[in-house]
Amino acid sequence: MIKLFKNRWFLVTILALTWGSSFILIKKTLVAFSPYEIGAIRVAVSGIILAFLGVPAIRKMPLKTLFWVAVAGFFGNFSPMFLFPIAQQKVSSSLAGILDSLVPIFVLIFGFFFFGIRSKLSQVLGAIIGFIGAASLIFFSEANTEGSQFWYAMLIVLAGGSYAMNALxxxxxxxGLTSIDLTAAVFTFWAVPSLVILYFTGIFENFEMTPERSEALGYLSFLTIFGTAIAMLLYYKLIQNTTPVFASSVSYLLPVVAVIWGVLDGEKFSFWYILGGLLILIGIYLIREKKVNPKLVQR
Known part of the structure; x- marks a missing residue:
């Protein structure tokens, strides 16, 4: 079993199934919780659970390392947890899953502009094709039926860019950090501001356990434990053992899982989902790494 968790394709598959299911779980949780409650609970509970590992890890970190851990946590463990539920108030779980597959394209772009990682012409072409696919989805799907929904869809795109910066x-x-120390540290660090946000949502004063909220709490618990804490641990391990571009290749399978859940839940599935999703996947295929970039695997 331990050998399985060292296999990069096994990790990619587990992450795709877990994160691909997170969009429908967010949708079900929004029935009884606000987006800010969902985001804050996911981060705060994960941080509290992992604090016994996170506090010692943070204490032994040099200040410079702690700074970058906080930055990585903001982009990968904090802001997306709020962006997705805010967006999914207006955007279907299927569309959210397809748009989230833009992560590898953002890795390519941010890697070039912020970290000097050069790209091949085919990869640049892939990025362009991927963004054309995303644009067709946003402009021709239900995300553009009302003016306000366009901006909600753009929050999903922003979250994808945030995940890409996190990986880089x-x-x-x-x-140099182990995946366990890194995961524990980032969640412990960002648990504090999350608890502050949670306090100001009024959940502690106004919480009332109704059948509707009880069911939503079950979805939120699964989302927090498996879709947040455990999934991020596996993702960080994958990044450290491979490259950001390979780790983000989970985006090949993630939208398929998200769409299947959406269709089973009665969501509309249009031609634009197929066209836009296909263009994004073609773009991801073109930017994949055939050979490992030595710059990215130096330790």
């Missing part, structure tokens, strides 16, 4: 910071700035 981890690989380029803090490659």
């Amino acid at each position: 910071v981890i690989k380029e700035k803090i490659p």
Whole structure:
């Protein structure tokens, strides 16, 4: 079993199934919780659970390392947890899953502009094709039926960019930490502001356990434990053992899982989902790494 968790394709598959299911879980949780409650609970509970590992890890970190851990946590463990539920108030779980597959394209772009990682012409072409696919999805799907929904869809795109920056910071700035210490540290660090946000939502004063909220709490618990804490641990391990571009290749399978859940839940599935999703996947295929970039695997 331990050998399985060292296999990069096994990790990619587990992450795709877990994160691909997170969009429908967010949708079900939004029935009884606000987006800010969902985001804050996911981060705060994960941080509290992992604090016994996170506090010692933070204490032994040099200040510079702690800075980059905080930056990585903001982009990968904090802001997306709020962006997705805010967006999914207006955007279907299927569309959210497809748009989230833009992560490898953002890795390519941010890697070039912020970390000097050069790309091949085919990879640049892949990025362009991927963004054309995303644009067709946003402009021709239900995300553009009302003016306000366009901006909610853009929050999903922003979250994808945030995940990409997270992957690059981890690989380029803090490659020496173990995946366990890194996961525990980032959640412990960002648990504090999350608890503050949770307090101001009024959940502690106004919480009332109704059948509707009880069911939503079950979805939120699964989302927090498996879709947040455990999934991020596996993702960080994958980034450190491979490259940010390979780790983000989970985006090949993630939208398929998200769409299947959406269709089973009665969501509309249109031609634009197929066209836009296909263009994004073609773009991801073109930017894949045939050979490992030596710059990205130095320890």
